[in-house]
Amino acid sequence: MTTTQNPSQDPALLAGLAANDALDVFRVVLSHTSHPGNIGSTARAMKNMGLRHLVLINPKEFPSEVATSLAAGADDVLANARVVSTMEEALAGTTLQVAMTARRRELVLPLQTPRQLAPELLHEARQGQQIALVFGTEMSGLTIPEVAACNRLVTIPTNPDYSSLNLSQAVQVLCYELRAAQLDDVSYLEEKREHATHEQLELFYTHLEQTLTDIGFLKPHAPKRLMARMRRMFQRATLEKDEVDILRGVLRAAQEYRGPKAD
Ligand SMILES: C[S@@+](CC[C@H](N)C(=O)[O-])C[C@H]1O[C@@H](n2cnc3c(N)ncnc32)[C@H](O)[C@@H]1O
Numbered sequence: 001m002t003t004t005q006n007p008s009q010d011p012a013l014l015a016g017l018a019a020n021d022a023l024d025v026f027r028v029v030l031s032h033t034s035h036p037g038n039i040g041s042t043a044r045a046m047k048n049m050g051l052r053h054l055v056l057i058n059p060k061e062f063p064s065e066v067a068t069s070l071a072a073g074a075d076d077v078l079a080n081a082r083v084v085s086t087m088e089e090a091l092a093g094t095t096l097q098v099a100m101t102a103r104r105r106e107l108v109l110p111l112q113t114p115r116q117l118a119p120e121l122l123h124e125a126r127q128g129q130q131i132a133l134v135f136g137t138e139m140s141g142l143t144i145p146e147v148a149a150c151n152r153l154v155t156i157p158t159n160p161d162y163s164s165l166n167l168s169q170a171v172q173v174l175c176y177e178l179r180a181a182q183l184d185d186v187s188y189l190e191e192k193r194e195h196a197t198h199e200q201l202e203l204f205y206t207h208l209e210q211t212l213t214d215i216g217f218l219k220p221h222a223p224k225r226l227m228a229r230m231r232r233m234f235q236r237a238t239l240e241k242d243e244v245d246i247l248r249g250v251l252r253a254a255q256e257y258r259g260p261k262a263d
Contacts, residue, residue, distance in 0.1 A: 022125040022182060027053040028171055029090045031146060032137040036061045040070030040078065041168030042135075047074035049175035054081040055090045055132075087134075087149050095129040096121065099142055099150035100174065102164040109153040114174045117154055118181035133174055138167055196244045204244050205231060211251040 028046055033039055039062055043054060054077050056062055062083060071078050084090050091097050098117065099109075121131055134150055136142035141164075147153065156165060156173050165173070196204070209227055212218035218226055239247075 022122055023050045023178060024052065025125045025129065026051050026121075026131050026133060026178065027055050027090075027094070028175075029055045029057065029087075029132050029134045030059070030167070030171075031057045031087065031090075031135065031142065033059045033062075033167065034138050036064035036067040037070045038138065038167045039064070039081075040067035040072075040074075041166075042171045043067070043071040043074040043077035043081070045168050045172035046175055047077050049172075049179040051175050051178075052077050052080065054078070056081055056083045057087060057090050058085055059083065087146055090134075091132050091149060093130045094132040096124055096131045096152060097150035098131070098133050098152040098154050098174075099147045100133065100135050100154055100156075100170055101142055101147065102155060102158065102170075103141055108147065109151070112152065112154050113157055114154055114177035115181075117152060118177045121178060122181055133171075135167055135171060196239045196241045200241060200244050201234070201239065204234075204239075204248055207248055207251050211254050214255055 028042065028051060030039065030042060033056065036059070039054075039056065039059060046052065046054065061067075062081075063078070067078060068075050098121070125131060132150075134142065134146065136146065154174070155163075156170060158165060205227065208230060209218065212226070213220055237243075
C-alpha cells in the first residue's frame with residue numbers, strides 16, 4: 001500500500017483539513033471572570049480541542065501569571081485573547097450565540113445539550129458563520145440580559161443536585177462535543193448526490209401507476225391506497241436521479257414484456 005506523503009496531493013486529507021477549519025470560526029466568550037486560573041485552564045481546554053479564539057469581557061485580572069501557568073502551553077491562545085468591555089463587542093459579527101447555563105431560571109429559549117446542538121453548530125461553521133460560545137462569571141453565572149443576547153441556550157446535563165461545573169470544565173465539555181461531532185462527520189468526503197427533483201418523481205409515480213395498471217396489479221376500480229403507500233415508500237428512500245432512471249427503465253421493460261422468449 002502506498003501513502004501520499006504530500007497532503008496537498010491527498011484529496012481526503014485536504015478535505016479533513018478543511019473540516020478542521022470549521023472549529024476556527026468559534027470564539028469562546030468568558031464574561032467577568034474572577035479567577036485568572038480559570039482563564040488559563042480555559043485556554044488549555046480550547047487548544048486541546050482545536051479552538052483558538054478567546055474573548056474576555058472585563059476579566060478581574062488579566063494578563064496574569066496564574067493564567068499563563070494554568071494554560072500550560074496554550075499561552076498562544078492567551079496572547080491572542082481579546083479583552084472587551086461589553087457583550088455587544090464580544091458578539092460582534094456572530095450569527096449564532098450559545099449561552100451556557102447550569103441554571104433553570106433563564107428558560108427563554110429551548111434548552112439543548114451540547115451533543116444535541118453540536119451538529120447544527122458545525123453545519124453553520126462550515127458555511128463560514130461566526131459562532132460565540134458564551135460562559136458566565138464564576139459566582140453567579142450569566143445575567144438575564146447576557147442570556148437574552150444569545151439565540152441558543154445550552155446546559156450540560158449534570159447531577160441535578162450538584163449541577164454547576166467549574167468554568168473551564170464547562171468550556172472543556174462543550175469544546176469536546178464540537179470536536180467529537182466534527183470527527184464523526186465525514187459528510188465532506190461523500191460524493192455529491194443528485195437527488196431526484198419533485199418533477200422527476202411525479203413523472204415516475206405516473207409511470208409506476210400506469211405500469212401497475214397495465215400488468216393488472218393495480219385495479220383502477222378498486223385502487224385502495226396502493227399508490228399512496230408506494231409514494232411513501234419511495235419518498236423514504238430519497239431517490240437519486242440515476243435511481244429514478246433505472247426504475248423507469250424497469251417499468252418500460254415490464255410494459256413491453258410479452259412473456260418468456262422462446263429458445
Ligand atoms: C461556575 S459556573 C457559574 C455558577 C453559578 N453559580 C450559576 O449558578 O450559574 C460558571 C459558568 O460555567 C458554565 N457552566 C457551569 N456548569 C454548567 C452546566 N452544567 N451547563 C452549562 N454551563 C455550565 C456557565 O456558563 C456558568 O455561567
